[in-house]
Amino acid sequence: TKRDILIIPDPVLRQHCEPVVKVDDAIRKLADDMLETMYAAPGIGLAASQIGVLKRLFVLDVAKEDQPRAPMVFINPEIVWASEEMSVYQEGCLSIPEYYEEVERPASVRVRFFNRDGDEQELQADGLLATCIQHEYDHLNGRLFIDYLSKLKRDRVVKKFAKQARHAERV
Ligand SMILES: O=C(O)C[C@@H](Cc1ccccc1)C(=O)SCC(=O)c1ccccc1
Numbered sequence: 050t051k052r053d054i055l056i057i058p059d060p061v062l063r064q065h066c067e068p069v070v071k072v073d074d075a076i077r078k079l080a081d082d083m084l085e086t087m088y089a090a091p092g093i094g095l096a097a098s099q100i101g102v103l104k105r106l107f108v109l110d111v112a113k114e115d116q117p118r119a120p121m122v123f124i125n126p127e128i129v130w131a132s133e134e135m136s137v138y139q140e141g142c143l144s145i146p147e148y149y150e151e152v153e154r155p156a157s158v159r160v161r162f163f164n165r166d167g168d169e170q171e172l173q174a175d176g177l178l179a180t181c182i183q184h185e186y187d188h189l190n191g192r193l194f195i196d197y198l199s200k201l202k203r204d205r206v207v208k209k210f211a212k213q214a215r216h217a218e219r220v
Pocket residue numbers: 091092093094095096138139140141142143144180181184185
Protein backbone atom coordinates (compact mmCIF):
# COMPACT_ATOMS: atom_id res chain seq x y z
CA THR A 50 0.00 0.00 0.00
CA LYS A 51 1.30 3.45 -0.95
CA ARG A 52 1.73 5.76 2.04
CA ASP A 53 1.74 9.59 2.23
CA ILE A 54 5.22 11.13 2.47
CA LEU A 55 5.58 13.82 5.15
CA ILE A 56 6.87 17.21 3.95
CA ILE A 57 8.89 19.75 5.97
CA PRO A 58 8.20 21.47 8.34
CA ASP A 59 6.34 18.42 9.73
CA PRO A 60 7.91 17.93 13.21
CA VAL A 61 7.71 14.13 12.89
CA LEU A 62 10.64 14.38 10.41
CA ARG A 63 12.76 15.72 13.29
CA GLN A 64 11.95 12.86 15.68
CA HIS A 65 14.43 10.13 16.67
CA CYS A 66 13.38 6.62 15.51
CA GLU A 67 13.33 3.62 17.87
CA PRO A 68 14.94 0.23 17.14
CA VAL A 69 12.85 -2.52 15.58
CA VAL A 70 12.33 -5.18 18.27
CA LYS A 71 11.61 -8.17 16.00
CA VAL A 72 11.87 -8.58 12.21
CA ASP A 73 8.41 -10.11 11.70
CA ASP A 74 5.77 -10.11 8.95
CA ALA A 75 4.51 -6.70 10.06
CA ILE A 76 7.98 -5.20 9.51
CA ARG A 77 8.27 -6.98 6.15
CA LYS A 78 4.88 -5.54 5.12
CA LEU A 79 6.01 -2.07 6.23
CA ALA A 80 9.23 -2.43 4.18
CA ASP A 81 7.16 -3.47 1.13
CA ASP A 82 4.83 -0.46 1.59
CA MET A 83 7.91 1.79 1.83
CA LEU A 84 9.39 0.33 -1.37
CA GLU A 85 6.05 0.77 -3.19
CA THR A 86 5.87 4.38 -1.96
CA MET A 87 9.50 5.04 -2.95
CA TYR A 88 9.11 3.69 -6.51
CA ALA A 89 5.87 5.68 -6.96
CA ALA A 90 7.45 8.98 -5.83
CA PRO A 91 9.89 8.20 -7.60
CA GLY A 92 12.89 8.10 -5.34
CA ILE A 93 16.02 6.05 -4.63
CA GLY A 94 15.49 5.75 -0.88
CA LEU A 95 12.89 6.18 1.86
CA ALA A 96 13.14 6.14 5.67
CA ALA A 97 10.28 5.03 7.95
CA SER A 98 10.02 8.47 9.61
CA GLN A 99 9.14 9.96 6.20
CA ILE A 100 5.84 8.06 6.29
CA GLY A 101 5.33 8.84 9.99
CA VAL A 102 6.62 5.54 11.40
CA LEU A 103 9.29 6.20 14.03
CA LYS A 104 11.14 2.90 13.58
CA ARG A 105 14.79 2.38 12.59
CA LEU A 106 14.41 1.05 9.08
CA PHE A 107 14.89 2.41 5.58
CA VAL A 108 14.72 1.05 2.06
CA LEU A 109 16.66 2.01 -1.06
CA ASP A 110 17.24 1.10 -4.69
CA VAL A 111 20.00 2.99 -6.50
CA ALA A 112 19.63 1.01 -9.77
CA LYS A 113 19.28 3.24 -12.85
CA GLU A 114 15.92 3.38 -14.74
CA ASP A 115 17.21 1.08 -17.52
CA GLN A 116 18.55 -1.50 -15.03
CA PRO A 117 16.61 -4.21 -13.17
CA ARG A 118 15.34 -3.11 -9.75
CA ALA A 119 17.68 -3.85 -6.79
CA PRO A 120 15.63 -3.09 -3.65
CA MET A 121 17.44 -3.20 -0.29
CA VAL A 122 15.99 -3.16 3.24
CA PHE A 123 18.05 -1.91 6.22
CA ILE A 124 16.71 -2.66 9.71
CA ASN A 125 18.44 -1.24 12.83
CA PRO A 126 21.35 -0.03 10.67
CA GLU A 127 24.60 1.12 12.30
CA ILE A 128 27.34 2.91 10.40
CA VAL A 129 30.40 1.18 11.87
CA TRP A 130 33.05 2.93 9.71
CA ALA A 131 33.24 5.94 7.41
CA SER A 132 36.16 6.91 5.14
CA GLU A 133 38.20 10.06 5.70
CA GLU A 134 37.88 10.68 1.98
CA MET A 135 34.79 12.75 1.16
CA SER A 136 32.60 12.96 -1.95
CA VAL A 137 30.01 15.49 -3.11
CA TYR A 138 26.62 14.54 -4.58
CA GLN A 139 23.63 16.65 -5.55
CA GLU A 140 21.03 15.40 -3.07
CA GLY A 141 17.28 15.67 -3.03
CA CYS A 142 14.73 14.58 -0.43
CA LEU A 143 11.19 13.34 -0.92
CA SER A 144 10.26 15.36 2.19
CA ILE A 145 11.74 18.54 0.68
CA PRO A 146 10.29 18.43 -2.86
CA GLU A 147 11.86 20.26 -5.82
CA TYR A 148 14.99 21.21 -3.86
CA TYR A 149 18.42 19.82 -4.78
CA GLU A 150 21.75 20.89 -3.31
CA GLU A 151 25.31 19.59 -3.25
CA VAL A 152 26.18 17.79 0.01
CA GLU A 153 29.63 16.53 1.05
CA ARG A 154 29.76 13.19 2.91
CA PRO A 155 32.30 10.37 3.50
CA ALA A 156 32.91 8.65 0.14
CA SER A 157 32.48 5.12 1.57
CA VAL A 158 30.84 3.62 4.66
CA ARG A 159 30.54 0.22 6.29
CA VAL A 160 27.07 -0.48 7.66
CA ARG A 161 25.84 -3.31 9.90
CA PHE A 162 22.12 -4.04 9.69
CA PHE A 163 19.43 -6.71 9.66
CA ASN A 164 17.81 -7.57 6.31
CA ARG A 165 14.15 -8.39 5.69
CA ASP A 166 14.78 -12.04 6.73
CA GLY A 167 16.20 -10.87 10.06
CA ASP A 168 19.76 -11.92 9.17
CA GLU A 169 22.55 -9.64 10.43
CA GLN A 170 24.69 -8.35 7.56
CA GLU A 171 27.62 -6.01 7.09
CA LEU A 172 28.05 -4.07 3.84
CA GLN A 173 30.76 -1.74 2.59
CA ALA A 174 29.43 0.81 0.12
CA ASP A 175 30.79 3.68 -1.94
CA GLY A 176 29.45 5.98 -4.66
CA LEU A 177 25.75 6.84 -4.74
CA LEU A 178 24.93 3.83 -2.51
CA ALA A 179 27.16 5.22 0.27
CA THR A 180 25.57 8.67 -0.09
CA CYS A 181 22.05 7.24 -0.04
CA ILE A 182 22.73 5.04 3.01
CA GLN A 183 24.01 8.10 4.92
CA HIS A 184 21.04 10.25 3.78
CA GLU A 185 18.53 7.58 4.95
CA TYR A 186 20.45 6.88 8.16
CA ASP A 187 20.26 10.60 8.99
CA HIS A 188 16.45 10.47 8.65
CA LEU A 189 16.34 7.89 11.47
CA ASN A 190 18.03 10.47 13.74
CA GLY A 191 15.80 13.37 12.66
CA ARG A 192 18.50 14.90 10.45
CA LEU A 193 17.79 16.28 6.95
CA PHE A 194 20.31 17.03 4.21
CA ILE A 195 19.56 20.76 4.51
CA ASP A 196 21.23 20.61 7.95
CA TYR A 197 24.57 20.35 6.11
CA LEU A 198 23.98 23.56 4.12
CA SER A 199 24.98 27.06 5.17
CA LYS A 200 22.52 28.76 7.55
CA LEU A 201 21.69 31.21 4.74
CA LYS A 202 20.71 28.44 2.29
CA ARG A 203 18.87 26.42 4.96
CA ASP A 204 16.83 29.40 6.17
CA ARG A 205 15.82 30.16 2.58
CA VAL A 206 14.46 26.60 2.12
CA VAL A 207 12.68 26.55 5.50
CA LYS A 208 11.03 29.93 4.77
CA LYS A 209 9.88 28.74 1.33
CA PHE A 210 8.22 25.61 2.74
CA ALA A 211 6.75 27.45 5.75
CA LYS A 212 5.08 29.90 3.31
CA GLN A 213 3.74 26.96 1.24
CA ALA A 214 2.39 25.31 4.41
CA ARG A 215 0.61 28.58 5.40
CA HIS A 216 -0.99 28.91 1.95
CA ALA A 217 -2.02 25.24 2.03
CA GLU A 218 -3.72 25.83 5.40
CA ARG A 219 -5.73 28.83 4.10
CA VAL A 220 -9.23 27.89 2.88
O1 LIG B 1 14.24 11.58 0.87
C1 LIG B 1 14.75 10.47 0.58
O2 LIG B 1 15.28 9.73 1.43
C2 LIG B 1 14.76 10.04 -0.88
C3 LIG B 1 15.89 10.69 -1.67
C4 LIG B 1 17.14 9.85 -1.44
C5 LIG B 1 18.44 10.45 -1.92
C6 LIG B 1 18.53 11.18 -3.14
C7 LIG B 1 19.78 11.69 -3.55
C8 LIG B 1 20.91 11.49 -2.76
C9 LIG B 1 20.80 10.79 -1.56
C10 LIG B 1 19.58 10.27 -1.16
C11 LIG B 1 15.47 10.71 -3.11
O3 LIG B 1 15.31 9.68 -3.73
S1 LIG B 1 15.18 12.24 -3.83
C12 LIG B 1 14.74 11.83 -5.51
C13 LIG B 1 15.94 11.36 -6.32
O4 LIG B 1 17.06 11.59 -5.90
C14 LIG B 1 15.75 10.63 -7.59
C15 LIG B 1 14.48 10.43 -8.08
C16 LIG B 1 14.31 9.74 -9.27
C17 LIG B 1 15.41 9.21 -9.94
C18 LIG B 1 16.69 9.40 -9.42
C19 LIG B 1 16.88 10.09 -8.24
